[in-house]
Amino acid sequence: MMGGDKTGRVLLTAYFAVVVLYLFFPILIVAPMSFSDDRFLGFPPESWGLRWYEAYFSDPVWIDATVRSLRVAAVASTLATVLGGLAVVGLERWRTRWRTALTVLFAAPAIVPNVIIALGVFVVAIRLGINDQELTLAAAHGALALPFAVMIIGAAYRQIDPTLERAARVLGAGPVRAFVSATLPSLMPAVVSAFIFSFFVSFDELIVALFVMGGSETLPVRIWNDLRFELNPTIAAISIFFVAITTVAMTLAELLRRRGANQSRV
């Protein structure tokens, strides 16, 4: 029995290690490469240094692309969060037989292949003459992120006791005031969480950006174009830099979401 237990535990640990390795494999390769002092991208690096981090921060083209990506992501995640939040309120309250259909509709951007969406947005943008514009890309990214916002905010919304809002109403608050003072505070952590999540959906999106953006590159587009001409470790440095930032932000979002889930329970 004991022996069996032990074997089981060893196997389980091994399995866990393999899965973790599988998930982190790209990072395990890229991370050392980013600290390379070599001229070309290679694994493992022959010499070590922060040369490529420096190269990134001192190249206006890279910085320009990064700032553009941040701008687009900010607008896209605002769109996704606001529209997603309103969608949740509508979907949860509006007793209609179209509810299921509407719910599926709001999930559609997560199901339809990005390349199809990219093509569609591209054709429409060309026709309207709004291609190669940050707002166009932000709008497309907002749609891509919308299903996640709806999912995150919806899950939190369903945890909130609907009588809270009734209580606010009967105590003297109008419908909007009741929502803002009774429901929204419990929803806020999820809203922030949805915002951060949407932000990263946009920030590292490549395909739609490739189709829509011409001359003005976002960071993923810049990386893509860079890779096509030369293989230097700058992209490894950028990747690791953003993996670090993303990790911190996502952890923050998850913590907020949990705190919210705990707080809405009385």
Added chain:
Amino acid sequence: MTDSTEPSGARIRFHNVSKRYGDVAALADFDLEIGAGEFLTLLGPSGSGKTTALNILAGFTEASGGDVRIDGQSILSLPPEKRNVGMVFQSFALFPHMSVFENVAFPLKLRKTPKPVMRDKVAEALDMVRLGDYAGRRPSELSGGQQQRVALARAVVFQPAVLLMDESLSALDLKLREAMRLEIRHLHSRLGSTIVFVTHDQGEALTLSDRIAVMRDGRIAQIDTPDRVYDQPTTRFVAEFIGQTNLFDVTPADGGGVHVADLGVAIPAEGMNGAKAISLRPEKIRALANGSDAPDAGMVVFDGMVDEPLFLGETVQYSVNLPSGRTMQFRENRGEGRAPLRRNDRVRLAFRPHDAVPIVRD
């Protein structure tokens, strides 16, 4: 709220109110008049329409027909926030992100009460429910009973003329529920507001109310004072829903009374006209000592055999098999001098004719 110069309770009038969900009538021809300052309980099983009636009064549910007036003013077109009623919910519905103080201050803030007045009123309301020291706490840091009292303070702090309570004690455990009954009674006499209390718990209804409206299938089955609802139920439903009872079908007997086939006895006249059945409360039946006659000549006497004694604390309830095959219950105080009855004991039982309540409708 201690300001006695203010008129306190309001009159409430439901006039032929109905509510249909598709083909189902949740409320049908609901007619009810509640006096100013009255404590009225809507009592009934789930689906009887009591919560629908309350939600129509609060403004959460739209009536399909009829009218509701508070002090003569029709309120059906007003949104909940314009009706100026206080409400305590089953789930308490305290705002989790606000402190106890902020929760209680909420209705005052909405009414743009000046800060110093607000502070005084909140303090007074919290003192009234004995939570003066808890103003800074979050609801999640309070026990169920304390949360309930905060919900009460919040519902009355703006001195509404009408206070609604929706199964407000159901979420509490038994001991607390009984303690809260007393508090609510005190509160009622202190505030003077009209209280409409919804519950499925007949014990709550009997102890708290000035009047009880027993509801069934969207209608009022009977409305009366607690003692009359208990002592003089007019329908089988009310007799069985409130307290425990024995129901026997009856047929008209010669000379004006009724005949009870299950007991093999006749009950002489007096108010039995039109009775389809009688209701006999277990505590109204007495067991006679072996072979003796009824202590009172007018009593109706019958025989049975003890089936199952049930120890209830200060009383014992006996299940008795009748010669007709029916089973009935009677209850007596312990230590009445006679040895306790055991299973299969033959027993002679008696009741006063006027304790048999005529039931005229189902």
